[in-house]
Amino acid sequence: MQLLEGKVAAKHIKQNLKEDIDLLKKKGLVPNLRVVIVGNSPASLAYVNMVRKSFNKEGVNADVLKLDESISEDQFISELEKLNNDNKVSGILIQLPLPKQINTSKIIKLINPNKDVDGFHPLNAGKLLIGEDTFIPCTPYGMIKMLEEYDIDIEGKNAVVLGRSNIVGKPISLLLMEKNATVTICHSRTKNIKEIASKADILVAAIGKHNFVDESMVKEGAIVLDVGIHVVDGKLKGDVDFENVKNKVSYITPVPGGVGTTTIAMLMYNTVKACKLINKTN
Amino acid sequence: MQLLEGKVAAKHIKQNLKEDIDLLKKKGLVPNLRVVIVGNSPASLAYVNMVRKSFNKEGVNADVLKLDESISEDQFISELEKLNNDNKVSGILIQLPLPKQINTSKIIKLINPNKDVDGFHPLNAGKLLIGEDTFIPCTPYGMIKMLEEYDIDIEGKNAVVLGRSNIVGKPISLLLMEKNATVTICHSRTKNIKEIASKADILVAAIGKHNFVDESMVKEGAIVLDVGIHVVDGKLKGDVDFENVKNKVSYITPVPGGVGTTTIAMLMYNTVKACKLINKTN
Structure with missing residues (x-):
């Protein structure tokens, strides 16, 4: 099992932004x-x-x-x-x-809409849906960057997304599909959620329930992205029972130190993008 | 096997519109x-x-x-x-x-955007994505109306959509999910498309290939919606090999006379909606 560390991806994202920030500074x-x-x-x-x-x-x-x-x-x-x-x-x-x-x-x-770094405005959400350049919501965008950082191929993979929120579930499904994954979106009304999850090559847990995903729900060698943030006994925990699944998966994001860390880096990315956009520089 | 006839759904849709059209006429x-x-x-x-x-x-x-x-x-x-x-x-x-x-x-x-009866403007696409009232693209909207017309329950069903176009595949996936189906979207890069399709309770064929779906790709008792339109030897044909699958499915849309017919009714629905919207009447 290898940890997908938010700080590793975030460092790279910030390095790539440096040139843009310097160019803006000169102006x-x-x-x-x-x-x-x-x-x-x-x-x-x-x-x-x-x-x-x-x-x-x-x-x-x-x-x-x-x-x-x-x-x-x-x-x-x-x-x-x-x-x-x-x-x-x-x-x-x-x-x-x-x-x-x-x-x-x-x-x-x-x-x-040109300052909408969250990507929540329907105009930006619509551009995401139809595959045009837009502000992509930071959490799902960070997850894609994380997979790229660790050279994890998405194309052709079976991806299962647990949760259908506007902020995470729907946009990450679109982004994974854009990268040619075959995506299944599960939610509270899904009947056979354990069975579906257990067949995923890439499993995204964004269902908002602490320890929802256990060993029985992950495929041997799966890549697991945990979006959950819960305070349990004063500690931050995710939607995935980390200790229970860690020996079965190939990659997994820790909580804390995983998805949340890349989210902040993508917020910076979107802020720089907005600055370029509203000042019409490239 | 029961045919899902476009004209049956279309008749109902038009009947429901009559009151709105009459009200507008009075104004x-x-x-x-x-x-x-x-x-x-x-x-x-x-x-x-x-x-x-x-x-x-x-x-x-x-x-x-x-x-x-x-x-x-x-x-x-x-x-x-x-x-x-x-x-x-x-x-x-x-x-x-x-x-x-x-x-x-x-x-x-x-x-x-208030006259966008196709629902293609990104503002309308975005509202569809985040679950707000909008112009829903006519073909997928008609498919939902067709299922409703025949009292087919969508909630909890496993739906598989073949095709990820902005016009059909993506919006029908969102609409089925909104109705609490568990949706999988397949496309040209999907590796195990036959296997996935063959497990669908509801199968949407919108992949643009004549006779792509045969008996091996449908589950016993599945509900099949065929969005394909191909001219073959002077006749209109769909994405589904109708003769080959008809005895295995519970419901299926014919081509012609299925999805295309409800599409036109939904275009009328959206036109009436636009008329109300731009004249701010309800």
Whole structure:
């Protein structure tokens, strides 16, 4: 079994970005992410601090726009408009969930699609679906980069994705298919999920249940990507029972230190892409 | 074996539309489709005539805008803009392929998304991907209506889609998943396509090869939807070898008279939807 380490892929992604960041710098441009947080979630603030540290090391900015929990939808939209129109802001990331007075689906459609580093705007989601250049959601995009980093061939493989969320399940299915995998998407209503999973060459666990995937669900020699993040007894754990499956698989992402780490690198990638896009440089 | 007849589903779809069409009529509105044809393809013109006849019976208009084969991209865009801004035009359908001087991907993004009855604009494709109300491409949408017409339960079924096109394979996969099927998408690079197909409860053949699906590829009692249209010895044939599989399946769409017939009904549905949308009535 070999670990698929997020930091190894992330290092490579950042190295490849260096040239772009330097070129932008010569033009007086610094990629700049603005993370919008409503309320005082310590987890969100801690996450942004981690993102900022990681970005700053590479010469990319990341700032927080902290809004009050009681902000009205109109006020929120007015703040978003400012970010949309501010040439100094390259990428906008809105931390979800939003409080209930704000319609999330409406807000996502109001993000400038050229600053949509999450790839959640339907225009960007549609480009992903039809195979055009777009902002690819960071978590699934990072997973593809991880497979590439470790020279894992995707073409012709049977891939099984557990979970059909807009953020992970659907986009990773499309990306794996784009790379010529044969993809099966399983979810809560799938009847024979264990049997299907156990035939996967590449298994993506994004179902949001701690220890959902055990030895009986993985094929001998499978490649396992674990998207789950759960706090169990004060420790971060995934959707996969790591100890139980580790001797059966050929490759597996640890939690923490796997998919989550590449996600942050892809957020930087998308922020640099947005900076180039809104300043029309290549 | 029971035939899934397009005309049966289409009749029902049209009946359900009658109330909407009558309501629009009372407001002085007539849903109006404009089909844009570049060049003189007899097949395209014959298709539009068939659409027009079918629409007119229900009080819906369908007209052709015929453009010269040598039209420049700029001229084409200018004609498209006129349709986008003409309040009398509810829906716009551009017959593909376009001649090579015209960039199809660019043109599709210039269609008013509220008139995009094909559902090809990335904004509409994106809404389909993330599960929001949108224009669903007519062929896959018709297939879902066909299954509903014959009271075929989709939930929990293993569905296999042969083909990953933007027009059929990807959207039908999303729609089947939305109805809680477990979906596998196969394509030209799939290694064990026969084996996968032969385990499908619902098999969608949209791979564009005449007689591709034979008895060995269908499960006993499967439901088979055949999207293929091929002219063989002057006759219309599908992707499925109908005679070879008919005694093994529980339901199957014939070609002609199956999926194609519901496609036209869904085009009418989308045209009426567009008319309501651009006139902001419900």
